[in-house]
Amino acid sequence: MxxxxxxxxxxxxxxxxxxxxxxxxxxxxxxxxxxxxxxxxxxxxxxxxxxxxxxxxxxxxxxxxxxxxxxxxxxxxxxxxxxxxxxxxxxxxxxxxxxxxxxxxxxxxxxxxxxxxxxxxxxxxxxxxxxxxxxxxxxxxxxxxxxxxxxxxxxxVKDTWAAMAGCAAKTVLRAFDRVGGIRPASTVVVQGAGALGIFATAVARIAGAGKVITVGAPDERLRMAGQFGADATVSVSLGSDGCVQEVLRLTDGKGADHVFDFAGAPSVGKEAIAMAAQRGTVAVVGSTGPADNEVPLGTVMGKELSVVGSLNGDISDYYRAIQFFSTFxxxxxxxxxxxxxxxxxxxxxxxxxxxxxxxxxxxxxxxxx
Structure with a gap:
């Protein structure tokens, strides 16, 4: 032809x-x-x-x-x-x-x-x-x-789902894999309420998290995060310190077992470390820009945190994203x-x-x- x-x-x-x-x-x-x-x-x-x-x-x-x-x-x-x-x-x-x-x-x-x-x-x-x-x-x-x-x-698997699997969904699933998965009944904080953050909220819920907290904006997206499994949402309008304090309040002062950065804001690194529980994990996924982010290494050491980076995804992650949409x-x-x-x-x-x-x-x- x-x-x-x-x-x-x-x-x-x-x-x-x-x-x-x-x-x-x-x-x-x-x-x-x-x-x-x-x-x-x-x-x-x-x-x-x-x-x-x-x-x-x-x-x-x-x-x-x-x-x-x-x-x-x-x-x-x-x-x-x-x-x-x-x-x-x-x-x-x-x-x-x-x-x-x-x-x-x-x-x-x-x-x-x-x-x-x-x-x-x-x-x-x-x-x-x-x-x-x-x-x-x-x-x-x-x-x-x-x-x-x-x-x-x-x-x-619908066209829209399969297309989203090509980047957003596979990126989220790779990040969850990079931290070793979600321990059942653990607490998860998702930073960011865009497509990745809302999808990550759903993945955390489906994976068996005990409490899922989504941090982001605007309010309409936070309401949608609730529809996708968030037990609580925190608006970034509270400011950096306010967001951290609200997450600590929601976790009885302990912090989250898993914190996922899908936001990439300049303050996100410092906030993630502060929100994480003792011996928790922090996954850096959204901080793609050239600007430096402040990360308190002393707190990383003192809390014995595991910090991992996760970059996009490959065909393995894409295949699993397609299977995820088919299964769920x-x-x-x-x-x-x-x-x-x-x-x-x-x-x-x-x-x-x-x-x-x-x-x-x-x-x-x-x-x-």
């Missing part, structure tokens, strides 16, 4: 500006192991908002196509294309995928950690005016590179996390709404007008 020569895309050409909907090229042939996919759903992530606003930038990145949480239907495949479990892929298959890895660097070969790959292939690392052009999610057709870890999706489909109101889908023309407004905290997970369906 003949492949389309171009695809419609919403392209970021200047930080903070409206995306430009235009046609961009597609590769004229598929590499072995690659796939051309018609996108059916892209969910926007906080990283997309930061990239759009210019909070995350690097020289020569523009123009680019945002979006790294997406699913779609295969239009065509290169020779030997298979998913991560070795299942052959063909036109008509519904797939999701994790970012590509090189397979040759120290991280890939010696550490055997895909997240440590020195050349991870996120869509937002690909300029829209150079080959292979369309690897981000805000496109009608996406070129899925040979090194991207592809996964055939089960029918019982009815446990939480997952659909409430997502806004009504819009087409590529509405992507700019969706990014702006997320930046203003008016949406948790914006949804773009490039098939819509």
């Amino acid at each position: 003949s492949l389309p020569a171009t695809t419609r895309a919403a392209v970021l050409t200047a930080h903070g500006s409206a995306l430009t909907v235009q046609d961009i090229p597609l590769p004229d042939k598929l590499e072995p192991g690659a796939a051309l996919v018609e996108i059916t759903c892209t969910t926007l992530c906080g990283t997309d908002v930061h990239l759009w606003a210019g909070g995350m930038t690097f020289p020569g990145m523009l123009p680019m196509v945002l979006g790294h949480e997406m699913v779609g239907t295969i239009v065509a495949v290169g020779d030997g294309a298979a998913d991560t479990l070795g299942r052959p892929l063909s036109a008509g298959d519904r797939i999701g995928w994790s970012e590509s890895t090189c397979g040759n660097c120290f991280g890939c070969t010696v550490l055997r950690e895909p997240v440590a790959c020195s050349d991870r292939g996120y869509g937002f690392r690909q300029r829209a005016d150079t080959w292979p052009y369309a690897t981000g999610g805000l496109v009608k057709h996406c070129y899925v590179t040979p090194g991207a870890a592809k996964l055939l999706l089960p029918d019982d 489909a009815g446990r939480m109101p997952w659909d409430d996390l997502f806004s009504e889908p819009v087409g590529l023309q509405g992507a700019s407004a969706a990014l702006a709404a997320m930046s203003e905290l008016n949406q948790i997970k914006a949804v773009v369906d490039p098939r819509l007008p």
Whole structure:
């Protein structure tokens, strides 16, 4: 079959500006192991908002196509294309995928950690005016590179859930794995009430936590955190010291057995250490910016805390995120996390709404007008 020569895309050409909907090229042939996919759903992530606003930038990145949480239907495949479990892929298959890895660097070969790959292939690392052009999610057709870890999706996991699994959900599940899981009846504090924080609240509840406390804002998101399993919520309007004191009050002065940073605010490190119980664990997940955060090392020592970092996730975490949604489909109101889908023309407004905290997970369906 003949492949389309171009695809419609919403392209970021200047930080903070409206995306430009235009046609961009597609590769004229598929590499072995690659796939051309018609996108059916892209969910926007906080990283997309930061990239759009210019909070995350690097020289020569523009123009680019945002979006790294997406699913779609295969239009065509290169020779030997298979998913991560070795299942052959063909036109008509519904797939999701994790970012590509090189397979040759120290991280890939010696550490055997895909997240440590020195050349991870996120869509937002690909300029829209150079080959292979369309690897981000805000496109009608996406070129899925040979090194991207592809996964055939089960029918019982909705497009929105499967897209979110591609970053937000797998990031949360990896963080829970990094701390060794949640001890039954333990106390968990989740810092942040965005998509990751609310999903982490649900995971903590499902994992058997005795008490889950979500710290964040605005109030509407804290109310939603209650719907996703939070026993108590704490508004950041109380200020840094006020949040810590409220968490200590809610835990009878002991603090939390597990504290998860999904917020990344400048004060979050100091607060997490103060909120943690003796011999508790702190997972740093949301502090991605270049600014230094204050961390009282004396308290880490005195409390004998375990502090771990957790970076995004890999195909293993993505697979487990898909299985999580399949297993716990009815446990939480997952659909409430997502806004009504819009087409590529509405992507700019969706990014702006997320930046203003008016949406948790914006949804773009490039098939819509």
